[in-house]
Amino acid sequence: MNTESGKRQLRTVLRSKRRAIPPKQQTLAAQALVNILSMQPWLQRAKRIALYWPADGELDPRPIAHWAWQHNIACYLPVLHRWHKRKLWFTPFTPETLFSRNRFGIPEPIQHRAAPLSAHHLDVVLMPLVGFDRHGGRLGMGGGFYDTTFAFKRRQNGFTKPRLIGIAHSCQEVEQLPLEPWDIGLDAVVTEEGMIV
Numbered sequence: 001m002n003t004e005s006g007k008r009q010l011r012t013v014l015r016s017k018r019r020a021i022p023p024k025q026q027t028l029a030a031q032a033l034v035n036i037l038s039m040q041p042w043l044q045r046a047k048r049i050a051l052y053w054p055a056d057g058e059l060d061p062r063p064i065a066h067w068a069w070q071h072n073i074a075c076y077l078p079v080l081h082r083w084h085k086r087k088l089w090f091t092p093f094t095p096e097t098l099f100s101r102n103r104f105g106i107p108e109p110i111q112h113r114a115a116p117l118s119a120h121h122l123d124v125v126l127m128p129l130v131g132f133d134r135h136g137g138r139l140g141m142g143g144g145f146y147d148t149t150f151a152f153k154r155r156q157n158g159f160t161k162p163r164l165i166g167i168a169h170s171c172q173e174v175e176q177l178p179l180e181p182w183d184i185g186l187d188a189v190v191t192e193e194g195m196i197v
């Protein structure tokens with residue numbers, strides 16, 4: 001089995017596991033997540049962080065935005081780049097942000113007049129994922145958006161901002177993900193059970 005079809009099969013299995021999580025458990029997981037993350041010095045020190053609007057059973061990081069707003073940390077959400085077809089930009093997310101649906105049906109902030117922020121300027125990125133392993137491996141939805149956006153980190157051996165944090169339910173862990181050369185590694189993963197560095 002090649003890597004690509006291995007990834008495809010894993011996505012099917014892991015996405016259905018994620019979608020099967022009942023709403024009550026989702027709410028508890030989101031609360032556990034904010035409790036764990038708000039204790040981290042690197043998040044407390046951050047000035048700009050990116051999170052995501054949850055879909056498809058993803059662990060909801062929005063309570064982190066509420067915490068961040070109270071601590072004067074600016075929040076951003078990914079938006080599709082205007083002309084680069086695989087790249088993400090990051091637009092401000094405040095309590096006043098209005099949303100519309102993008103071409104994938106995912107709510108996306110109605111963009112401000114100012115150009116969105118490029119990935120280099122973020123301190124921490126909370127990344128959604130379909131699967132993760134304990135070696136920093138990340139399996140996404142298959143678009144290559146996060147891989148392309150953060151490819152600059154791989155060229156600099158990871159010693160550069162932003163810190164990439166995978167956010168996932170613990171049931172999304174696998175022993176060893178099939179990875180390809182362009183897959184970007186995670187600095188840590190946080191689940192409802194704790195942080196895995």
Ligand SMILES: Nc1ncnc2c1ncn2[C@@H]1O[C@H](COP(=O)(O)OP(=O)(O)OP(=O)(O)O)[C@@H](O)[C@H]1O
Pocket residue numbers: 007086138139140141142143144145146147148151180182183
């Ligand atoms: N740095 C890159 N430059 C060009 N193409 C890329 C790059 N990274 C990924 N891609 C392309 O994106 C496609 C999907 O990649 P992959 O299967 O790893 O997606 P993913 O990691 O699950 O998605 P995402 O990054 O959106 O979460 C690949 O077919 C690959 O050709």
Ligand SMILES: [Mg+2]
Pocket residue numbers: 138139140144147182183184
């Ligand atoms: Mg990838």
